[in-house]
Amino acid sequence: MKYYSYDSFKTDTNRLLLEIKEFEPEALVGIARGGLTLSHAVVEGLNVRNIQTLSTQLYDKTQKREALCIKGFCEFENIQRVLVIDDIADSGDTLKAIIKMLRTKHPKVEFKTATLFYKKTSVYKPDFWINEADDWIDFFWERDFKSN
């Protein structure tokens, strides 16, 4: 397990910003919880004001198989390009389900995806990513804040 510090995040996010700025997104969708801090940094860095969030929940559908449920609602009035942000494409299930839903609901919008980490075994490959993940990542936002 590798601790991923704020300093590493700062460096990587600035590298990511250089790649995604050519896409010129007019809105962002941050995937909660993992993508929230990165979404914030990216909207500040690109100076985009339109930021919306979605989250996913796993629930037992038949007690045999898990299903992914997307929570939240997005609106893209007069918006052409949207960047979807998560921290990591791990299994890739979340990004795959969310991008499928967004493209179905908003067929006129161009969606691209960005993450800090990408695992080669992921079922979905983001358009923009910085690091290949080969170990469990201990993100600073999961480690640095405790209520007890």
Next chain:
Amino acid sequence: MKYYSYDSFKTDTNRLLLEIKEFEPEALVGIARGGLTLSHAVVEGLNVRNIQTLSTQLYDKTQKREALCIKGFCEFENIQRVLVIDDIADSGDTLKAIIKMLRTKHPKVEFKTATLFYKKTSVYKPDFWINEADDWIDFFWERDFKSN
């Protein structure tokens, strides 16, 4: 103008977590853009999975007066206690408008608010806050990420 670093944020957020944990929120509402990083840290620290976001836009209503428009949509099914998060209660207009809308739309839910900074001149005082602000704050998320 004072730079507010990630290290200060980490210390302050952990102090804030100790105060808000007694409220036992079941869901959070983060106010974009400023409240996004704090919302993420708080949901991780409290281990709350339900995080939703709202944002506000100022627009010219009559070219004489600005109006505050709330963007986004929240859902609180079977939820009793919700914490609303922003970085700062500065003028207080945003928090005042959002808490009024939320209490009107969801009368059965108990809402409380938390910020890192509070200005004495704010028209709204958060339930939980850490620092009094007497100067312009240069938050690390506004300073550390640039696409050029």
